Amino acid sequence: MPRPDTPSRDRLEAILARLDLRQHEERAFVRLYPETARAEADAADRRRREGKGRGALDGRIVSIKDLFDIAGEPTLAGSVIRRAAPPATADAAIVRRLRAAGAVIIGKTHMTEFAFTAVGLNPHYPVPGNAIDPSLIPGGSSSGAGVSAAEGSSEIAIGSDSGGSVRIPAALQGLVGFKPTARRIPLEGAFPLSPSLDSIGPLARTVADCAAADAVMAGETPRPLEPIPLAGLKLAIPEGILLEGLTPEIAAAFERSLQALSRAGAKLAECGIDDLLARFAEATAIGSLAGLEASRVHADWLPDENAPVDIRVKSTLRRRLAVPDAAIRDLLRTRQELMRVMDERLAPFDFILLPATPIPAVSIASIEEDRAEYRRVEDLLLRNMQVANQFDLTAITLPMADTRLPAGLMLMARHGADAMLLGAAASVEKLLRSG
Template identity: 30%
Template sequence: MGFCKRVVYKPVAEVDVSSSSDEVYISANVKAPRMAGLLVKLFVWLLELRILKPLLLYMLKRENQVHKFVSFVELEDPPLYVPLHPYEEHREPETKYLESGLSPSEQVQQATECIEFSENIGENEKISFRHWTILDYSRAYLSRQITPNMVADKFIASVHQSNDPALQMSFFISCDDQEILRQANEATLRYERGEPLSALDGVPFAVKDEIDCMPYPTTGGTKWLHKVRPCTDDADCVKRLKLCGAIIVGKTNMHELGAGTSGINPHYGAPRNPYDTNKITGGSSSGSAAVVSAGLCPAALGVDGGGSVRIPASLCGVVGLKPTFSRVSHSGVLPLNWTVGMVGVLAGTVEDAMIVYSAISGQILSHQHVEQRHPEVHLPLLNSPNCMPKIKLARYDKWFNDCSSDIKLSCSNALDQLQKIYGWETVDINVPEIESMRLAHYITIGSECNASLSRYLEKLDMDEVGWDARAALSLYGAFDSKEYLNAQRIRNRQLQIHQKIFDQADVIVTPTTGVTAYTIQDDAQKTGELDYINGASLVRYMIAGNFLGLPAVTVPVGYDRDGLPIGLQIIGKPWSEASLIYIAYAVQGLCAGEYKKPEVYYDLLSGLKKGETTQQN
C-alpha cells in the first residue's frame, strides 16, 4: 500500500457530468506486451510458480493502476452487488406493448406487425447489399417455392465449404447435419399443412456455445467443461426459440471461457472475419457474429459479459443488441459471470434483432428467486413514420474521440446525419471515472469467473486449458475481498453518475470499439494470445452496458480504409430497449445504402426453386 498513492473519491452528489466539468478523462494505460506462442507459455509458467506468482500478480495490478483506482482507495459509497433496476413505468409514444402471458410465437407475431414491409426492398437501387431477413425466409416458405428442407441442404453444403482448408472459417464447435435435417423436415411439414408456428419457423439460427442447447454439449470454448457440467436441458432462451420453430443449426465458436476479446480459440480454430479472413471477428461471441455476417443465419444468440456481443457484431458488420440486465432469462447459460453477463442478439438487421428480442424476452425470476416485476416488453413501430419524439444524444467528446481516425469520422458522420435529417440534439457531457469503472468491471467479471470455475480447476489437468485462458484464470484469482468490495462501491457510484447523465439526455452515443478488426497472427492460433492493449481498445465503450446492467445496441455505420466494418453504439436507460431499437433503425436507414457485401458470404435463398438441386452454393 505504501507504494501507491491513495485516491479519494469525492461524494457522488458533487460529481459534475456537464461538459464544463473539471473531471479529467483518463484513457486505459495498459502496461503489458502482446504475448503468444512461446512467450505466452513462458509467462504462464512463471505465473503458475508458487514462489513468483504473488509478486508477479502484485506488480501487474500495480503497473496497470488497479491499486491506484480500486485497491487502496477511499470510498463512502455502499457496494451494489447486482445491477437489478427497479420497476419504472417507461411509456413511450407509438410503441406496441406485449401483454403478459403471450407465448413466444405470439410475441414474434406482435413484433412482425411493427415492421414496415416493402416488396421492392431487395431491388432498391439505393441499397447495394443487405442480409436476407427472418421475414424474407418466412415469405419464401409461405410462397411454397422454397422449403426449410432446401435451405437446410444449402446451409449444410455452405458450412462444409467454409471448413475447407482454403478458408478454415471455424464458425462452429458443434454442428450436426442430421439434427439440422430433422428440424428442417418438421418445419417443412408444418408449412405444407399451412400451420407454421411463427415467422421464425424453419429459419436457421445459431447459438453461442456458452448456452445450453440440446442435443449439443456446452463447452464454453473449452475441451473439458462439458465433461464436468453436462448439458441436460435447453436454456430458457433456446426453449423460446424452439417454440417458435427456429432451426437450431449448431453451437458457435467462442473465445475460451469468454476470457478474451479477440475470439481466437486454440482448440477449435480462430473464427475468421467474413470481411477479411486474415482478421479477427472479436469475442467472445465470435462465431455467432461471423455466421450472421457470412449469411448462414439471419440471427444468432450470444452472451455479453464485457462487450462479447457488441464487439464481434461491430467488427463483423452486423447488429448487436444487449438488453437490460435480467430482461432475458439467464437460466441454462454457463454461470461464468452472474452479475455482468447477459444473453444478447446478433442479427443482420435491426428488424431481425427486434424479432428475436421479442421471442426471448419475458417475465422471469430474479437471482433471489423472488418474483420481480419488470416493465412490459414494448417495441417501436418501425412501420410508422416519426414514431419517436425528438431525441437527445449524450456525447462525451474526449471519450468519443479516443479511437482510430476512421472510426471517429464514420461515427461522427452518422450523428451529424441524425441531427440533420431528424433534428435530434447532441448534448455535450462528461462521463467521470471511466478508467475506474473499467478496472472495477474487470475485477468483478474475473472474480465471478474464478468463483464459478474454482471447484473444477482444483481437479483439472491444466494442459487441457489454452495458454491465454490459463493466464487469464491466474489473473482472475488474484483479486481479494477488499478489491471486490471496492469494485462494487464503484458500481454504485457509476450507476448514480449515469442516472445524472440520463437526466440530461435520452441515450449515450459512442463508437462501439476503438479499433477495427486486427490481423490474426500465426503464433496465436495454437496458444491464443494476450493482447491487452488492443483488448482495452475493443472494450473501451463496453463497460457501462455490463457493469451497470444498461441496455445497449451497436449498428454498422461505415468502413475503415481497408474495408473493415465500423459500428456506432447507443446506450440507454434501464428498460429502454424500444428507444434503442428505434434509434438503431434510424441509423441503419441512413447508412444502409453504403453497406458492403462481405468477402465470404453464403446466399441461402437466391436461386432456390422446388425440384432443383441445392447441394451447390
C-alpha cells in the same frame, strides 16, 4: 441471399451443403445438428402452408454459441477440459424458447475459452477468421456467432455479452449486435462468465431480426418493430476518453453519422462521463469484475498448474482468485452506487452515441504471437463496449456506412430502455443505409 419466401428446408439445405464442402476445415461451428434442424425446418414449412405460423422466428435458421446447454451433451464453453463434463439434462431456457417459436437450430458456434477474451482467439481451435476477410480477427467472445451471421451460415446468431462479446464481433463484421438489459433474458442453462455482467443477445443483419430474437428469448410476444422518429430525440456524445484513439476512417464515419442524425432533427449534446469511468476504474484496481467473478466460477480447476486452458485466461483468473470475497462485495456495492449516478447522468438524454470500437479488425498474424499487441488491441476493443455492462445499460451496434472495413455505431440507453433503444435503432439503421 435467398428470397424471403424460400422454404426453410431449402434455405437450410443450401447452408448445410456449403458447410459440408468445408467440413474438414470448419472454423465457425463446433457442432452441427443437421437432422434435428431438417425436422424443425420441415415443421416450420408445414405450419406455413397450413397458415399456422408461430411468428417472426418461425423457420429462421439460428446458430447458438457453445455456451448454451443442449440436452444430452456436455456444454464445452470453448474449453477442452469440459469434454468430460456431465451432459446437460435439458436445453437452456433460451434454446427452449427459440424452438417453441419455430427457430431452426443449426448448430453451436465457436467461442473464446469460457467467454473470457475479446479478440476471438482460442488456442484449442483454429481461429474463425472474419467473414469479411479471413486473415482478420473475428472479435470475441462470440467469434463463431459473428462469422456465422456475417457469412450467412445462420440468419440469426445468439451470443452472450459480458463486456461486448456480442457487439464486438458484430461491429467488426458489419452486423447488428444487441445487448439487452442484463437479466431480462434468463441465464438458466448458459455457462456463466460473470453473473453480475452476463447478458444474452442476438447478432443479425437487421435490427428487426435482433428485436424478434430478443423478444422470444425474453419470453415476450414479438411485435412488428416500430421505428421511433429521430426528430427531437436528445442524443448524448460522451466527449473524453471514449472518443480518443479512433482510427481516421472510424472518426470520419462517426462524424458523418452524427451529421446525418443532426440533419434528421436529432438534438446532439455533449455529456461528460469520464469521472464515472475513472471511479469505476479505481474500484476495479483489484481486478475486473468479470475476472473476479469468473475466478470463483472456475475455482475447481485453477489450482492445477497444468490445466489445459488458454494462458490468457488461466493466468488472469489465478491472480483474481487471491482477492478476498469481502473486497468483491465492496466492489459490487460501489458498482451499485455508480450505476445509480450514471442513470441520473443519462436521464436528460434518449441515448448515447459512440463508435462501437475505436479500431477495425486487425490481422490475426499481428496479434497471434505478440502479447503486447494482443493486449493493446483487446483493451481498445473492450474500452467503449464494456461501459454498458459495467453500468448496467442496454446497447446496440449498427454498421456505419462507407468504411473500407466494417465499423460500428453504438447506441446506449438507460437500464430497462430496451424497447425504446430498438425502435430508435431501427430509424438510425434506415438513416445510415440511405446515406
